[in-house]
């Protein structure tokens with residue numbers, strides 16, 4: 001469907017991910033003919049800047065999708081559930097950042113560096129993976145290609161940007177309150193997040209895992225096309241503004257070779273090898289905010305698994321974990337002519 005330029009809708013244009021989508025469309029010179037920024041009724045009529053022009057925000061209604069080539073949804077699962085089918089009905093392809101459709105068999109769940117071929121089977125909706133899953137896979141996938149992944153354990157250190165703009169504000173406000181000795185008021189999280197760690201991301205299930213933890217299990221299986229993969233994750237919210245970090249212990253079918261593992265990561269387009277501990281070089285969220293590639297480092301032979309590698313991945317959750325992955329999908333479906 002190559003055109004000179006495309007008619008693009010952004011649902012949740014005022015939000016943390018929506019804002020990054022706008023700046024990445026510009027940065028990557030995506031050919032936009034018309035931009036339709038969409039949000040809640042609260043934002044309707046306000047203006048947003050994009051590519052040197054002002055664009056008026058409209059309320060996200062079914063008719064808002066008329067005449068669009070595609071829309072990227074980043075306003076949460078309930079908005080996606082209510083409106084994605086309406087967009088598709090109007091000929092607008094949906095790239096959805098929410099969890100609403102990820103596990104539906106008719107919806108491809110795509111990380112372009114891994115399974116871009118899955119896009120061919122879409123029926124109007126394409127799902128973008130959970131942020132921690134997308135970032136973890138930037139380290140896991142090249143190692144899987146080299147040694148054959150059997151199972152992995154992950155512990156996430158998730159930035160507040162994953163919860164949205166209000167959570168970023170809450171971390172800033174609590175940090176300022178701490179310096180003045182004021183009590184750290186909180187509304188977004190169940191506990192203060194500044195100077196704290198909250199081992200609770202998304203809601204708890206009967207098993208004791210959270211929904212976020214099971215996304216790593218279910219979505220890794222779907223993206224890697226392996227229903228036998230075993231995954232166990234602990235997700236933790238940390239007082240970091242933007243990039244997520246993940247500690248991973250992975251077991252492989254074949255004997256591992258750390259030099260080959262490093263080469264595989266360095267050659268993978270979504271990752272950057274950042275692994276020279278002797279010189280204090282390893283990925284850190286501070287330095288992976290605003291970077292397209294995820295950093296992979298601290299590679300070592302795992303002491304609990306026979307064919308195991310322990311490693312650490314950092315990636316910008318607003319970019320590879322959301323906006324960038326969605327735009328990479330759009331770039332494949334809607335190429336520059």
Ligand code: A2P
Pocket residue numbers: 011012013014015016017018038039040041042043044060074075076079163164165166
């Ligand atoms: P609005 O700014 O009008 O509330 P974040 O993830 O940073 O919290 O942002 C959430 C995004 O989702 C915002 O752009 C917000 O718009 C948008 N949003 C929230 N509720 C709705 C809704 N019912 N319909 C469309 N967009 C919504």
